[in-house]
Amino acid sequence: MAYRQQLLPMEKVFRDPVHDYIYIQHQVILDLINTSEFQRLRRIKQLGTTSLTFHGAEHSRFGHCLGVYEITRRICDNFERNYPTQAPGDGGWDDHERLVALCAALLHDIGHGPYSHTFEHIFHTDHEALTVQILTSPETEVNQVLQQVSPDFPAQVAAVIQKTYPNPQVVQMISSQIDADRMDYLLRDSYFTGTNYGNFDLTRILRVMKPYQGGITFAMEGMHAVEDYIVSRFQMYMQVYFHPVSRSMEVILDRLLERANDLYQSHAVDAEATPVMLLPFFNNDFTLHDYLRLDDGVLNTYFSHWRDSRDQILADLATRFLDRRPLKSARVDETTQPLIPALQKLIEQAGFDAHYYTDTNDSYDLPYDAYDPKMKKPRTQIELQQKDGSLLELSTVSDLVRAITGKVSGDQRFFFPKEMLSENAESDLFKPIYQEFQQYILNDRLVVPH
Template sequence: MHYKDEQLNEEKVFKDPVHRYVHVKDQVIWDLIGAPEFQRLRRIKQLGTSYVTFHGAEHSRFNHSLGVYEIVRRIIANFEGRPDWNQEERLLCLCAALLHDLGHGPFSHSFEKVFKLDHEDFTREIVLGDTHINQILARVSADFPQKVADVINKTYQDKLVVSLISSQIDADRMDYLQRDAYFTGVSYGHFDMERILRVMRPTEDQVVVKESGMHAVEDYIMSRYQMYWQVYFHPVTRSAEVILSKILHRAKYLFDNNYQFALQPTHFLSFFEGEVSLSDYLRLDEPVVLYYFQMWADEEDPILSDLCERFSNRHLFKYIEFNPNLQMKEWMELYRLFSDAGIDPEYYLVIDSSSDLPYDFYRPGEEGERLPIHLLMPGGDLRELSRQSDIVEAISGKKRTDHKLYFPLDFVEALPDDSDLKKKMLTILFD
């Protein structure tokens, strides 16, 4: 039997708190899960720094990847025999679902911003490069790794296949919303996924949803909206993220200026030098990063040491609401006051905006910038979701945005009480 058709003698199941069980029967999937590059995902948290706010949010990208695979497996089971569905694409969909986050690094978002990296490039490199994952995929067929990479990169010819993994209603979002809600313990993020799966239908270009399932989709859209503001963009999590970014900036700055680290930053060298090889990238997971942060807390450089102590011990920056339009002059004044007080504003006075953590709200795609969710009407025609649903129309109109100013209040308070600088800072910050 050809490798692509090989089945395990007995179905394997992973107990899962969100989907109850994740079912594996294909030998290829079983082998991929066992590959070191996939096992590494156990050491990358799904929600990065959110655990400082929600102590349960310690789940990993490994959990999530299995969840996405399971959802796609169930969708495909429903699609079998329907028009527009090509069963030949089944294994490709399952592999792409399982591997879609393979290139995520530690605390992905900050790392990508500071070191100008893109996890999707690394996903491609792992799938196509000299890796265990590539060897497994290549046993299916010589062009199979490229097909998997194309699906994940959203450039595969069959757009229906792509839309299962990546669209405005896809397996990726359906898993992470439920999983993140479960592990953070919040009551948002829940929706009737079983219902959505039952009313999904394949079409030539995308998955659509029968109109009778509109209310279940509304719930899904609402949960996306609420999870963003209540979990993903939580201001305390953002504070930890701000400090994390500043640590990376500071460490790179020190390296660029020939600072002698007490602990050689071996795992970071290629990141600092801007030439990150795949093997370097794979070696740097979150436990390694946290080890460095703990050690850097004892470095002589006061800024690096302080920021690392803050991150490790959840000694976070405070924040205030900030309007960059109305408070532009106050910000300039604060910047000067912080400098005069010896609190370097490049590291200790930070504006964080909602666009710094992009999260895709539902977009009706009025001008064809994004493909919207389409409802399949009883007569067979397609209609964009927000044109049928008042709820979706309401939350896809004018968008809420947010800016906050982060700073170490303890540093300001530590200035002498009779200090003019301190009085002025506190007045601007809190009056």
């Protein structure tokens, strides 16, 4: 029996709080789960610093990847049962595509690093490029498993991740405005953060999802389930992903790694606190092996060492991060943006290095945006299929979605040390500085003082 078609003698299951059971039916999927690169995802939190705001959000990228696999498996089952291809080019589902879709779903996030987005920003890594490298490099266990399907199979799975795979149905299952990735993380993040914003009717959406020649569409009668998904996504971004405390902890993490890097570059790092496993990234000369050694625990161990650093900024930032002492923030707009240099000057006078203790942080997202080919990265629009087979773009028939289409949601914030809002300065020296600073802050906003 060809490895491509090899099914397990009896399907295996993972018990999952979101999907109940995750069903593993193919030998290749089980083998991929058991690779060292995939097991590493157990040691990387899905939401990074968000667990410092929502304490239940300790879930890992391992669980999320299994969830994306499971939703993709259900989509394939639905397509094969209800919309199988009858003739080439008829827009039906060819179940020979199942394995590449399942493997791409399982492995789509395998290139994420510890505290991934902050780490990427400091060290200029790219998790999607690293995912492709993990899939295609002969030195990885993942590649060796994929090679057993066929010599070109790793490149096929990588093409799905890169959105260059020739079948748009497979690509859109994994990456579109309503895909297995987004559907799992909304449900999973909602569950583990203890919020209800991300809940939507997954069963109904999968039921009305249909393949067609240009990709994936949704039956017109499923419009309200799709609307519910769009609103859930909007609410999760506003209430969870853009939460100012989570963003504050990201700023501290960003500055902590930056300070460690700056000290290394200036040869001022303590010998006993040298982060050996981060040196390839400080030197901008890392291998895939170097990258795969890292996880959240490795970084947290270095942060614990840095608490005792002779460098006061490094030690203080490490302590703030580990002990969850977030920066405060205030919303900024075009009229108050010019005030920031004056605030940074006051922060310097109070004894803080403004470069390491302040930041202006944007968080903006479009909850739904109709397809615009002129965009730098045009989004795949959500199509609804009528009884006669014709397609309508979602926002043209949904008043609710039209109301939020193209609306940018989020805010811009100026982050600064909490001490600047202190009523009781440690010494009379700082009291007038604090009082002057506080004139600029009113009800979570930056204001022009009277």
